[in-house]
Amino acid sequence: MIRLFDAHAHIQDDRFKASLNEVHERWRKANITNIASCGSCQADWVRLAELAGQMSEIIPSFGLHPWYLKEADSSWRADLIELLEKHPDAGVGEVGLDYAVSTREDQLMHDMFTAQLEIAVKMNRAVSIHCRRAWDVLPELLKSMNRPPRGFMVHSFSGGIGQVDTIVKLGGFISFSGSITRHRNKRGIDACRKVPLDHLLIETDSPDILPSGVEKNNAGRLPNEPENLLFVLNRVAEIRGMPAGELAEATYNNAVRLFHGRDNQ
Numbered sequence: 001m002i003r004l005f006d007a008h009a010h011i012q013d014d015r016f017k018a019s020l021n022e023v024h025e026r027w028r029k030a031n032i033t034n035i036a037s038c039g040s041c042q043a044d045w046v047r048l049a050e051l052a053g054q055m056s057e058i059i060p061s062f063g064l065h066p067w068y069l070k071e072a073d074s075s076w077r078a079d080l081i082e083l084l085e086k087h088p089d090a091g092v093g094e095v096g097l098d099y100a101v102s103t104r105e106d107q108l109m110h111d112m113f114t115a116q117l118e119i120a121v122k123m124n125r126a127v128s129i130h131c132r133r134a135w136d137v138l139p140e141l142l143k144s145m146n147r148p149p150r151g152f153m154v155h156s157f158s159g160g161i162g163q164v165d166t167i168v169k170l171g172g173f174i175s176f177s178g179s180i181t182r183h184r185n186k187r188g189i190d191a192c193r194k195v196p197l198d199h200l201l202i203e204t205d206s207p208d209i210l211p212s213g214v215e216k217n218n219a220g221r222l223p224n225e226p227e228n229l230l231f232v233l234n235r236v237a238e239i240r241g242m243p244a245g246e247l248a249e250a251t252y253n254n255a256v257r258l259f260h261g262r263d264n265q
């Protein structure tokens with residue numbers, strides 16, 4: 001039986017609130033058995049922890065997203081460590097670097113990224129990284145520090161072939177989202193072919209990044225949701241010229257290695 005691991009989503013997002021039971025039912029029917037759900041700010045960590053207690057598919061990660069660093073209050077470090085201690089399987093994320101936003105503070109972004117990475121290293125947790133237009137900086141920062149023995153993933157990968165090599169050499173997993181379903185995404189398609197199968201992941205980033213083709217099939221059902229991981233699976237399988245079932249199994253096993261720190265036997 002096919003089973004799927006959505007390596008990056010935000011199930012605690014307010015946009016899911018009204019319909020979460022239906023969304024849950026649909027991902028179960030689609031055999032999505034695990035979802036790595038990432039927090040973005042202290043405000044959503046609470047709801048995420050609560051959902052992780054209610055839905056066995058959810059593996060939470062707690063972190064401060066580069067867009068929300070200014071909202072963090074001084075207790076963020078203590079709060080993060082406390083949550084990680086309470087949730088031994090939880091990861092650290094979503095953390096990272098975003099050079100595509102118009103007003104940014106590089107120093108703050110670097111400091112908060114490395115501080116959270118240090119916590120992940122110390123507690124041996126998986127790290128989920130957001131990187132936009134910071135492809136020169138991210139590898140340098142990663143090289144300059146200890147990296148989590150469990151590994152890390154770069155989510156919704158937007159780099160090219162060169163960046164695939166760099167991230168894989170540093171021990172990272174590369175995850176593709178609905179943006180890979182856009183046929184004009186030539187750079188993504190080339191990169192997708194290049195990722196070694198044992199470093200590949202798939203994700204929805206739901207409720208964002210609705211894959212191409214979803215509107216046609218599920219008229220009126222927005223935003224994006226984990227069920228739509230099938231669109232990402234099928235497109236990545238097509239790009240790599242391999243059976244979708246085989247890809248599902250490989251990406252599932254990779255995500256188990258990253259998030260649970262063991263092989264899936």
Ligand SMILES: [Zn+2]
Pocket residue numbers: 008009010038094205
């Ligand atoms: Zn995300």
